[in-house]
Ligand SMILES: [Fe+2]
């Protein structure tokens with residue numbers, strides 16, 4: 001059973017964005033089962049997958065914000081950049097062998113993703129949906 005998932009309260013008004021968020025949770029689940037099964041030896045694979053997919057997801061959101069003229073685009077982009085920086089810092093911690101890195105990553109990712117969706121993504125897509133009602 002998947003430990004992390006896109007709960008009902010995390011939906012936005014954009015189906016494609018929800019699908020991408022579900023994929024972000026899929027990566028977090030991969031990390032969780034990997035830690036249970038084989039420990040931290042394949043952490044670099046998860047980090048690569050995260051960088052790749054989060055980059056894709058953030059670009060999708062940012063393109064929508066620009067297309068629809070979302071009012072807090074800059075602030076939202078700054079949140080995405082700070083996530084990307086954190087992932088880079090995990091990369092460095094992997095190189096220096098920080099203990100418990102996998103579990104630290106897991107709690108950061110779950111917490112960040114849920115908080116970001118609840119406080120930033122829903123706000124953005126609510127505004128966009130509201131301004132584009134016919
Ligand atoms: Fe998002």
Ligand SMILES: [Fe+2]
Nearest residue numbers: 061116120121
């Ligand atoms: Fe976002």
